Amino acid sequence: MLAKAFPAETYKGTILHSDQGWQYQHQSYHQFLEAKGIVPSMSRKGNSPDNGMMESFFGILKSEMFYGYEKSYQSLEELEKAIATYIVYYNNKRSKTKLKGLSPVQYRTKSFH
Numbered sequence: 674m675l676a677k678a679f680p681a682e683t684y685k686g687t688i689l690h691s692d693q694g695w696q697y698q699h700q701s702y703h704q705f706l707e708a709k710g711i712v713p714s715m716s717r718k719g720n721s722p723d724n725g726m727m728e729s730f731f732g733i734l735k736s737e738m739f740y741g742y743e744k745s746y747q748s749l750e751e752l753e754k755a756i757a758t759y760i761v762y763y764n765n766k767r768s769k770t771k772l773k774g775l776s777p778v779q780y781r782t783k784s785f786h
Contacts, residue, residue: 675705677749685710690727693718734759 689711691697697715706713716723738759746752765778772780 674749675702679705679709679711681709683710687711688714690714690716690724692716692728730763734763 687710689706691713693715696702697713703713714724716728722728734756738755746755763777765776767776768774769777769780775783
């Protein structure tokens with residue numbers, strides 16, 4: 674799966690953030706990242722605020738577009754497209770109470786005018 678996700682020879686300068694899941698702690702995972710020039714980044718154990726904004730976003734993404742649909746993606750490319758589509762939706766159309774009912778892009782645009 675990692676080889677499919679990272680097919681290029683090198684990704685030098687790329688930082689890949691993950692949680693403390695067991696699959697991200699395996700030596701083979703770290704060896705693969707190192708061979709590709711990828712720097713692993715993890716929140717400290719029990720300290721998700723280390724990367725709180727991304728932890729929150731991925732939690733929302735998983736609950737809104739992934740859980741219950743795991744088996745419906747026929748390929749990695751299909752999953753990538755679904756995630757890209759969701760990110761566009763999240764940034765441009767999904768309203769948030771915390772942002773006065775606006776999407777993140779609407780809120781930022783309004784804030785600058």
